[in-house]
Amino acid sequence: MLHLRRRLSVAVDNGCADLRQHSATQLVKATIFMPMRMLNSLRKHHPTQRQREVSRSEVFDHYVVSMPTQQNAVDLVEGWNCAFPPEFGVAGGELAAYQDPRIGWMLEKYGSTEHRSVLELGPLEGGHTVMMERSGAAQIDAIEANSLAYLRCLITKEIFGLTRSHFWLGDFVKWMENSEKRYDLVIASGVLYHSNDPLHLLELIARRTDSAFIWTHFVDDVAMPADDPRRQVISREPQIQHFRGIPIRTYKRTYLNAQQHAKFCGGPTDEHRWLNRDDMLAALRAVGFTDISVAHEEPDHQFGPAMSIFATK
Structure with missing residues (x-):
């Protein structure tokens, strides 16, 4: 959360010339919804436990557990x-x-x-x-x-x-x-x-x-x-x-x-x-x-x- 606050602070301090022109109500809305956008971005780049479980299960699909044959390689x-x-x-x-x-x-x-x-x-x-x-x-x-x-x-x-x-x-x-x-x-x-x-x-x-x-x-x-x-x-x-x-x-x-x-x-x-x-x-x-x-x-x-x-x- 501290990381998100730092990112929010940087965003407000650096660019957000338009934010400075917002009313107090608009600024509050921006500070509420900006972390949500950041969280969604973090979820996208950092899979959830469920996503990791699915990914791990797919790894096992790459194993061949039948009798070793040359046909396995061709297939x-x-x-x-x-x-x-x-x-x-x-x-x-x-x-x-x-x-x-x-x-x-x-x-x-x-x-x-x-x-x-x-x-x-x-x-x-x-x-x-x-x-x-x-x-x-x-x-x-x-x-x-x-x-x-x-x-x-x-x-x-x-x-x-x-x-x-x-x-x-x-x-x-x-x-x-x-x-x-x-x-x-x-x-x-x-x-x-x-x-x-x-x-x-x-x-x-x-x-x-x-x-x-x-x-x-x-x-x-x-x-x-x-x-x-x-x-x-x-x-x-x-x-x-x-x-x-x-x-x-x-x-x-x-x-x-x-x-x-x-x-x-x-x-x-x-x-x-x-x-x-x-x-x-x-x-x-x-x-x-x-x-x-x-x-x-x-x-x-x-x-x-x-x-x-x-x-x-």
Whole structure:
């Protein structure tokens, strides 16, 4: 109560030029109701015994008292997209990323990964990371911005027993902008089309490696003409960006509230751009990649045309 009186005294002495103009009756009312407002504020910031009891009971909800299993860890985070091998007896999502033929193709193109360092951009839930470690890569840095996906990666790392893979939580663009480290191989599967500046991302990849794998969606007027339903979330007219002397067609795209879904695996904002197919390949050549292979073209992919790219200098 003494504390409240001191606060009241300070309030009356300091500001309350308008209080000094009040009548005696108004001043009395102010001194009566001001402590009540203060008490309400204190109640808000200092929980009652009942509130503390409820809070303490909720703490126990975070304990798992069943038989310890790997499934318990998977169930800890909802929204899994990727599956686990059947022999693991663990139920996750449906995508068998741990045996993705696109990564298999990339490994055939690249060759042995023994004693090699790998930077993986947006590992999602770690399925491709598993493939890279199993292929023999000496060190893998996998950077994921989605905090829930990052937790799933850590669970995947534990279940598969990965020992040479390190998952980092944060923005891989800032990682590449602020680090001088180079890698033997950069993997950017499913991230370029989520970027709000894909050309800058290609430039950063080229700065950090001589070999890159990219799987991405793109815009192509033949595979996805203007009246294609998939174009509804893509800007009708491209924005031309001049990149190293080359005009590049970029298209704004929206998630259309897909980020509300538990399995959302897009970028950190709804500001992202897709590139024209041929312009993307031209941009890769402009940043120094001279040998470019394309595979797994899917013009009818449900979200838009897609392809795999393996590029080396």
